[in-house]
């Protein structure tokens with residue numbers, strides 16, 4: 001093992017994807033990299049070397065080697081990029097003077113590797129590294145004809161300033177993250193990921209390693225599906241023990257296959273997987289699907305094996321699905337890849353699916369096929385060692401064959417990345433998810449109020465809500481909403497028209513629709529008249545339209561046509577109960593024809609209430625009509641679609657950064673406190689809490705700590721009004737419960753009495769906090785708690801009974817946008833009190849929004865914050881702000897691992913834009 005130099009930032013070692021989809025290794029440079037650098041120079045053209053060093057050289061001399069490789073990883077830093085254990089690129093920055101806010105940057109990339117974005121990636125990592133170390137700008141000297149370098153700077157989205165002097169450009173740009181750098185990084189992430197997955201979805205040729213002659217085995221069934229699916233390229237069975245598999249010549253090893261192999265399915269026992277994958281690497285295979293089980297899902301040795309497997313695929317730029325999965329499908333006629341071992345061949349369609357459970361994946365394909373849901377591609381992700389659900393989302397984002405994305409999830413790898421990606425994709429394609437399992441937020445002993453409010457599944461709900469993902473409770477609901485979204489346009493509003501041949505189901509439909517906040521509004525008299533002219537006198541035409549049981553095909557056709565074309569509804573539901581078997585086919589055909597005639601104008605849903613299922617004309621996939629057996633199902637699906645459409649119409653929020661916050665001061669307080677408290681941390685003291693909150697622009701009342709009654713009197717003497725006394729004691733968590741709070745105290749005598757009272761409330765009293773009394777206003781709670789998977793959650797509610805008794809609170813996953821803050825407040829029903837409900841006193845809502853965003857900013861900058869409970873915050877009248885009168889903050893060593901993804905925090909803005 002190599003000994004790492006002092007201060008080596010090993011957490012920055014990572015694998016990165018390049019534009020062409022290949023994987024390379026990125027790490028901070030080591031003193032032993034001298035030879036590697038010389039090797040790199042030897043592979044650069046004279047011109048490239050000249051561009052880099054401003055002179056032609058073949059080797060670095062020893063002084064130069066030392067200068068380039070021995071760094072302090074603070075003022076001087078370099079990353080190298082390796083492919084196949086050889087250095088193919090290097091980027092460094094050098095801050096010539098400690099403390100200087102500008103550093104010089106330089107890059108070198110091997111000629112054969114240029115154009116893949118290595119320079120841009122290096123720049124991303126250098127800026128991300130330099131930024132928190134106080135480097136605010138980079139400077140580079142670039143020869144005027146070095147267009148490649150200029151492109152790198154521009155491609156990374158930096159706003160550069162350049163000056164040309166004697167053939168050399170001096171380029172300077174801020175290291176600050178901006179909208180442009182984020183956009184550039186996101187675009188890269190998407191393109192590189194999609195490119196890397198293409199060999200999995202569009203292989204020219206396939207090897208099945210472990211192809212079995214036994215038709216009942218997994219390997220046998222997989223072979224059968226690939227062949228009967230009529231894959232467009234060659235399929236090679238690999239089996240060292242068989243000469244022939246399914247009348248095809250079998251190969252002893254993948255290395256013996258006669259053409260290139262792009263994609264390999266691996267169906268061998270776990271212990272053979274790594275050697276097989278190594279052979280695939282040698283063969284040049286680009287994508288691997290490991291079906292074999294016996295990896296991380298078994299724990300222990302399996303986890304070790306999976307780690308090793310991942311290392312092998314990363315080292316060779318292979319993308320891997322699985323292990324422990326059931327395969328993948330791409331129905332595009334250009335490949336016809338049916339690479340799964342289930343019994344059902346999925347039909348072609350516009351829905352992409354990923355399933356974390358293999359067995360359920362098979363059931364999902366089966367059910368989807370029955371329900372006429374066509375698949376564009378399907379991936380059973382298994383253990384997600386390499387290819388993750390997030391990667392697939394990025395692939396499907398621009399996949400022209402995919403309009404709707406379905407996810408069956410059991411866990412999240414990187415929820416923050418999921419939120420960011422899903423939020424963007426959701427603007428164009430709906431994502432529908434079922435999340436099984438439960439998170440354990442709140443299952444832990446809750447040591448603060450906020451902690452106890454977080455219920456089991458709250459983080460997942462918050463995540464989906466924030467990112468516009470449609471969450472369904474069950475698989476059948478997943479399909480109900482998918483058939484609607486995959487086949488019909490999005491509703492433009494909440495008004496629904498119902499056409500039925502029976503009153504009962506129409507009333508059930510109205511109830512169900514209303515329970516999803518949809519409106520079955522009475523039709524205008526004009527529309528009623530037109531309908532009346534089509535129907536028998538007993539029919540009801542106000543909406544729902546009850547055509548009564550005698551309604552025939554022509555009535556259905558005409559009524560649907562009339563309601564569909566009216567501008568009084570945003571969606572139409574046609575209900576049909578086949579009262580007698582005669583004529584049912586004709587009516588079904590009429591419904592289908594009427595809906596097709598107006599296809600795409602507004603969503604149309606059919607309810608065909610019969611245990612026999614709908615007749616062919618209605619149920620056929622090419623009719624593109626979602627058909628439900630019960631009105632409740634149709635109503636719920638439509639409810640989801642309307643909510644989603646509304647989410648999409650909303651403007652996207654942005655994360656607000658404040659320029660009046662004092663990050664260094666807050667950081668110093670936390671650092672000091674951690675020294676005192678140790679790694680496991682603990683609750684902050686009164687002064688620390690005050691320091692931290694005031695650094696983030698959150699106001700606290702004037703206060704002082706008194707250990708004697710005299711001191712209390714002296715402190716209170718400085719207040720313009722009355723005082724509040726509160727016991728300070730380790731045991732007093734809820735101070736007022738034990739009589740440790742006395743409010744509205746004035747006069748020396750009262751103060752002394754109050755001091756005596758609060759300090760005798762508990763045996764371990766250390767003194768009293770003497771605070772200014774804040775009269776009037778509303779009390780709200782703002783808090784932070786941690787979810788083990790999702791990280792910090794931010795909570796808001798109104799103080800006192802509303803939170804405790806009714807649980808009227810809103811949760812969001814940190815970080816929150818300006819719009820999240822607005823929504824959190826309106827989601828809490830008791831917030832109407834802040835608006836001055838029924839002539840009551842109004843509160844400063846803008847200040848509450850700001851406070852939520854400031855708390856989010858605090859959590860962002862200080863990952864040491866474990867829990868926070870601002871309870872209560874007193875909200876004064878409009879324009880008069882708020883005051884945090886009680887606060888508890890717990891810290892511990894920062895938990896957040898540095899994520900190897902672009903830093904997507906937006907730039908600081910000088911005046912935070914607040915929504916009105």
Ligand code: ADP
Nearest residue numbers: 724733734735736771772773774871872885886
């Ligand atoms: P605890 O939550 O530990 O019982 P608090 O400091 O929150 O103690 O005080 C209890 C209640 O007293 C608060 O919920 C609030 O209603 C009121 N209160 C506390 N401090 C002040 C203050 N400075 N001005 C006005 N009211 C206060």
Ligand code: MG
Nearest residue numbers: 871872886887
């Ligand atoms: Mg309190």
